[in-house]
Amino acid sequence: MQSLNQPNPAGRPKVIADGPLAHAVTDLMGDQLELLPWQVAIDGSSEPVDGIYTYGHLLVDGAMLDRLPGVKVISNYGVGVDHIQVADAAERGIPVGNTPGILDGATADMGFTLLLAAARRVPEGDRYAHSPEFLRYDPGFMLGREVHGSTLGIIGLGSIGRQVARRARGFDMPVLYHNRRRREEAESDLGVRYASLDQLLSESDYVMICCPLTAETHHLINAAAFSKMKPSAILVNVARGGIVDTDALHQALKTGQIAAAALDVTDPEPLPKGNPLWKFDNMIITPHVATQGNLGTPLRTRLYRENIARFAAGEQLVNIVDTSKGY
Numbered sequence: 001m002q003s004l005n006q007p008n009p010a011g012r013p014k015v016i017a018d019g020p021l022a023h024a025v026t027d028l029m030g031d032q033l034e035l036l037p038w039q040v041a042i043d044g045s046s047e048p049v050d051g052i053y054t055y056g057h058l059l060v061d062g063a064m065l066d067r068l069p070g071v072k073v074i075s076n077y078g079v080g081v082d083h084i085q086v087a088d089a090a091e092r093g094i095p096v097g098n099t100p101g102i103l104d105g106a107t108a109d110m111g112f113t114l115l116l117a118a119a120r121r122v123p124e125g126d127r128y129a130h131s132p133e134f135l136r137y138d139p140g141f142m143l144g145r146e147v148h149g150s151t152l153g154i155i156g157l158g159s160i161g162r163q164v165a166r167r168a169r170g171f172d173m174p175v176l177y178h179n180r181r182r183r184e185e186a187e188s189d190l191g192v193r194y195a196s197l198d199q200l201l202s203e204s205d206y207v208m209i210c211c212p213l214t215a216e217t218h219h220l221i222n223a224a225a226f227s228k229m230k231p232s233a234i235l236v237n238v239a240r241g242g243i244v245d246t247d248a249l250h251q252a253l254k255t256g257q258i259a260a261a262a263l264d265v266t267d268p269e270p271l272p273k274g275n276p277l278w279k280f281d282n283m284i285i286t287p288h289v290a291t292q293g294n295l296g297t298p299l300r301t302r303l304y305r306e307n308i309a310r311f312a313a314g315e316q317l318v319n320i321v322d323t324s325k326g327y
Contacts, residue, residue: 013050013312016041016068018058032312041068051075051311054083056288062088073097073317075307077300078291081321082213082240097317099303101159106293108163110286111208111238114262115152117284118234119206120144124281145205145232145259148172153204155220156211156239157183157192164208165190176200179211201228206236213240221245226252234260238290241267246277253280264290 012034019038036049038058044067052068054060055077062085065071074089075097089096117123121144128134128142148171154161157177168175169191176195177183186192197220201207207229211217221235222245229235235258237244246267252258260282269288277283291300307317 014048015051015053015311016049017053018055032309044068053077056083059083059085060089061085062091065089065092065094073311075311075317079103080212080240082242086321095317096321097307097319098321099300100319102299102303103291103293104159104163107160107210107238107290108167109293110264110290111160111164111210111236112167114236114238114264114284114286115206115208115234116147118236118260118262118282119147121282123284145234147206150205151176151203153177153195153200153207154192155197155200155207155209157186158210158212160238161210162186162190164210165192176204180216197225198228201225202230204233205230206234208236209239209243211239211243213242217243219243219245219248221248223248223251226257229258231256231259233258234262236261237263237265239265241265241269246271246275250276253277253283260284264288 012032014034014036016036016038036045040049041052041058041060041064048070049068050070051073052060052071053075060074060083065088071092071094073095074084076084077099079098079100081096081098084096086096121142125142150171150173152164152168152173152175154164154175154177157165157179161177161179165175165177165186175190175192176199177186177192178195178197178200182194183192187194195203207221209221211220220243221237226248229252235244235249241263244263244267249261253261254276262284264286265288266277266285271277271285277285303318307319310317
């Protein structure tokens with residue numbers, strides 16, 4: 001871990017913030033920082049830029065950092081840093097900060113919300129109940145799938161995946177997990193069972209993606225993966241859209257290779273309104289809100305505020321991504 005040198009000693013640190021964060025930076029630390037528009041990151045600057053604050057889909061890579069040679073810190077308003085080329089930052093000695101551990105529970109809650117909604121056909125039922133066609137109760141109509149006792153497969157047993165596994169215990173669900181490294185302590189603590197990816201896909205009634213997006217996990221769920229899943233299986237993604245091959249998902253739903261899918265993230269994001277996925281009744285899409293809980297979001301904002309204050313004071317950030325290992 002390296003300490004930050006005092007940024008821009010001649011005046012307030014100059015920082016670039018992408019879209020949704022611009023107002024947050026101004027509201028939190030506007031008197032201590034000079035905010036620059038994101039276009040500066042695209043065009044470059046003849047003046048020193050001290051920091052970059054980012055969140056979503058705007059790529060921060062070596063080319064951008066070369067256009068902004070004075071950058072001393074990159075801070076991300078969230079955990080996932082797949083939009084930041086961490087290795088490029090490491091080569092230039094730039095620390096990358098993020099906000100881990102705060103929103104694991106909120107994300108796991110959303111994962112189960114999507115799982116239950118897809119299994120019990122909640123969006124379809126809501127639309128039908130609001131329609132003029134709903135004139136009487138029919139106990140044989142719109143049957144959903146029962147969740148309790150079904151097998152859940154979790155891809156990525158990190159902090160979010162473990163929270164998902166804890167919730168599955170309340171539904172008496174056998175849990176399989178696949179991870180780069182086997183987590184024997186989690187097996188003992190949570191009663192989960194390690195499986196190869198192929199085994200997890202073939203045996204799970206519900207497959208939930210909780211792993212980060214990396215070069216290894218990009219399009220991990222592709223046509224070959226869908227071919228191994230049960231026709232009755234439901235896919236849930238609360239991680240990153242790029243882990244699922246969108247075209248392959250469309251084919252899997254079209255041909256009945258899987259029963260349904262529920263996504264909080266898509267690729268691309270937002271998903272274009274003309275994309276054929278929107279046409280499926282057994283497809284649920286929410287607008288990347290898994291982390292937006294009423295309890296965790298204020299804590300994340302507090303940490304983000306603390307990181308801004310530390311940067312303004314030339315101090316080390318609270319959390320720094322280990323750039324020696326990537327992400």
